[in-house]
Amino acid sequence: EIVLTQSPGTLSLSPGERATLSCRASQSVSTSYLAWYQQKRGQAPRLLIYGASSRATGIPDRFSGSGSGTDFTLTITRLEPEDFAVYYCQQYGSFWTFGQGTKVEIK
């Protein structure tokens, strides 16, 4: 099983700041089958990024993904108030596993 470790656990930032979230895999993720999801309190997760760097339909361009192999990053260039949420990475190249999440909170 591929284990995904996200860091940091919590990111305290102000609106307008840049957020950088990390996801490290215990083994290489094949063909960059890596996705990022956003989950707001009481809501279902929403797909943001797939294939490590492709934005899902309707996702603003302030969200970007990068990385390959075992190290992946989600960047939010300028945080909007609606971006404060929990973010999960997921690999779907070998069954399906999720990271434990990074909470982006208002500083």
Place this chain on the structure above:
Amino acid sequence: EVQLVESGGGLIQPGGSLRLSCAASGFIVSSYYMSWVRQAPGKGLEWVSIIYSGGGIYQADSVKGRFTISRDNSKNTLYLQMNSLRAEDTAVYYCARLRCGSCPFDFWGQGTLVTVSS
């Protein structure tokens, strides 16, 4: 408009059984891969089971032998039969859609809460 609506959750005693439903609209369930993902209170996401468009089925080790995924094409509905429930199965259960086996979950339902407690 694509919609997934889960139902069937509730309070159940340990060892009991429950069947969750996920009614789909706006697309044909049998043409997609469909999955169940759960989230224990205050915890992260855990993949539970998947059914391929061709009918193939996989489950996580944590539920193997106890949970069974299925679908009813005539009702365009996905199911999760949960037997021998344990306290650690307490979670919100989401159904989610994938376009293929090596694809992300591109659409999720709002979830249904299952609480296993005496």
